[in-house]
Amino acid sequence: MQKNHYHAVIVGAGLAGTCSVLALLKQFTSRGLKLAVLDKQDVLTPQAGNGADSRAIALSKSTYQSLLNWVDHAKLSLISEPILDIEVSEAGSAASSFLNSNKREGPYGYVVTAADLQTLFLQTLSESALSQSITWYSPDELIDYTADEQEVELTLNKSGRISCDYLLACDGSHSQVRQLAQLPVQTEGFDQSALTAIITVSDNPFSGRAYERFCETGPLALLPLKQPDQFALVWCLPPAQLATFKQKSAAAQINSLHTVLGYRAGRIRTIRLGATYPLNSYWMPQAYCQRTLFLANACHTLHPVAGQGFNLAVRDILAACQLLDNSKSVNRLTWRAADVVAYHQRRQQDILVTRQATEFLVRCFSNNYQPLRLLRNIGLCGLQIAPPLKQAMTHFAMGYRTK
Ligand SMILES: Cc1cc2nc3c(=O)[nH]c(=O)nc-3n(C[C@H](O)[C@H](O)[C@H](O)COP(=O)(O)OP(=O)(O)OC[C@H]3O[C@@H](n4cnc5c(N)ncnc54)[C@H](O)[C@@H]3O)c2cc1C
Numbered sequence: 001m002q003k004n005h006y007h008a009v010i011v012g013a014g015l016a017g018t019c020s021v022l023a024l025l026k027q028f029t030s031r032g033l034k035l036a037v038l039d040k041q042d043v044l045t046p047q048a049g050n051g052a053d054s055r056a057i058a059l060s061k062s063t064y065q066s067l068l069n070w071v072d073h074a075k076l077s078l079i080s081e082p083i084l085d086i087e088v089s090e091a092g093s094a095a096s097s098f099l100n101s102n103k104r105e106g107p108y109g110y111v112v113t114a115a116d117l118q119t120l121f122l123q124t125l126s127e128s129a130l131s132q133s134i135t136w137y138s139p140d141e142l143i144d145y146t147a148d149e150q151e152v153e154l155t156l157n158k159s160g161r162i163s164c165d166y167l168l169a170c171d172g173s174h175s176q177v178r179q180l181a182q183l184p185v186q187t188e189g190f191d192q193s194a195l196t197a198i199i200t201v202s203d204n205p206f207s208g209r210a211y212e213r214f215c216e217t218g219p220l221a222l223l224p225l226k227q228p229d230q231f232a233l234v235w236c237l238p239p240a241q242l243a244t245f246k247q248k249s250a251a252a253q254i255n256s257l258h259t260v261l262g263y264r265a266g267r268i269r270t271i272r273l274g275a276t277y278p279l280n281s282y283w284m285p286q287a288y289c290q291r292t293l294f295l296a297n298a299c300h301t302l303h304p305v306a307g308q309g310f311n312l313a314v315r316d317i318l319a320a321c322q323l324l325d326n327s328k329s330v331n332r333l334t335w336r337a338a339d340v341v342a343y344h345q346r347r348q349q350d351i352l353v354t355r356q357a358t359e360f361l362v363r364c365f366s367n368n369y370q371p372l373r374l375l376r377n378i379g380l381c382g383l384q385i386a387p388p389l390k391q392a393m394t395h396f397a398m399g400y401r402t403k
Pocket residue numbers: 011012013014015016017038039040041050051052055056057058059114140141142170171172173175176177194196234277295296297298304306307308309310311312313
């Protein structure tokens with residue numbers, strides 16, 4: 001039986017996979033690309049549980065600008081709430097710092113729920129004139145994969161064998177492609193899980209303000225949502241404490257949150273718990289092999305403290321599209337061997353800096369050693385009174401990188 005051949009197969013249709021498909025179709029418009037997308041979950045049936053969920057994603061400004069090239073502006077703005085400033089503080093200390101956007105640069109970033117963003121990506125793909133260029137293998141699962149100089153061959157659980165010129169592995173932290181390619185991965189546990197929830201508040205004193213609060217047990221973030229007086233909560237806690245928190249009544253949960261947060265974001269009225277995530281970091285020292293690139297969580301999974309995972313993924317996607325756009329000829333994706341090495345070096349630099357900054361925050365603020373606490377307070381106050389440092393940090397978190 002003849003197998004189907006594609007210019008590229010994208011394994012994994014989470015946020016990174018669907019976003020990669022959009023970016024490829026946009027970049028290679030009118031070049032007759034044939035793409036296949038594979039996911040073990042049924043991503044095309046709404047609410048089928050496709051990996052996207054009620055977790056909120058803080059989009060840096062540069063990510064938001066990239067998304068505007070791929071999805072309709074009005075539809076994106078309908079689901080995203082601008083972040084005008086961020087209060088960073090530490091529980092048990094009076095010190096805090098504010099990262100503010102300014103009129104010239106506009107909002108600091110935007111908040112969307114992962115579910116809304118995934119729906120928008122899938123809708124855009126299905127409505128696009130290029131939707132005929134995509135074959136969906138969903139639900140189906142990758143069970144084998146081989147790659148040589150000519151092509152990549154995949155064996156799928158239900159659909160049998162397919163092949164492609166290039167493969168983009170967007171299949172998440174436990175990437176099956178990575179395992180089949182036998183590429184190494186470095187893993188580190190944080191002994192924390194992330195609890196997500198949606199809270200509603202009254203008397204919110206600052207519209208558009210996000211909060212990052214470092215507590216003894218782990219960081220807590222409140223991100224403003226599109227719906228008035230709603231915030232998305234991400235609270236990183238040791239798993240046992242998280243389990244205890246979940247067993248409490250809603251009123252007791254709200255009380256515990258006020259103990260940690262105070263009333264800086266208003267009075268919490270309701271809380272709706274979402275999914276919880278065990279937190280580990282993963283990093284591939286080599287994120288490519290024969291005709292295959294590893295993107296997003298498949299090659300770097302970060303602690304969510306600084307909200308950088310998807311933002312980093314979008315920079316992976318932009319770089320991958322550029323790499324594959326070498327032939328400038330109709331109907332082809334190609335990369336040059338020398339270019340893939342340079343691509344990888346540039347991506348690894350960005351990933352390393354973002355990982356290190358993220359892990360520094362987790363380690364530094366989860367340590368209760370008294371002199372370190374003092375240094376942290378000085379750091380938070382210093383940030384507040386040192387505009388150049390603050391400006392540099394704000395630009396970093398907005399997703400801008402110097403080349
Ligand atoms: C609590 C929390 C908060 C976060 N907040 C932020 C934030 O504010 N800002 C930010 O930038 N990032 C944030 N992130 C990170 C962000 O969610 C991820 O980086 C982003 O969703 C990219 O994920 P992905 O698509 O690479 O992987 P996944 O979402 O894991 O998707 C992988 C897909 O691959 C499929 N798959 C897996 N194996 C196979 C297989 N063998 N065959 C076929 N399909 C397969 C899965 O079904 C899934 O659909 C946060 C993460 C967490 C946990």
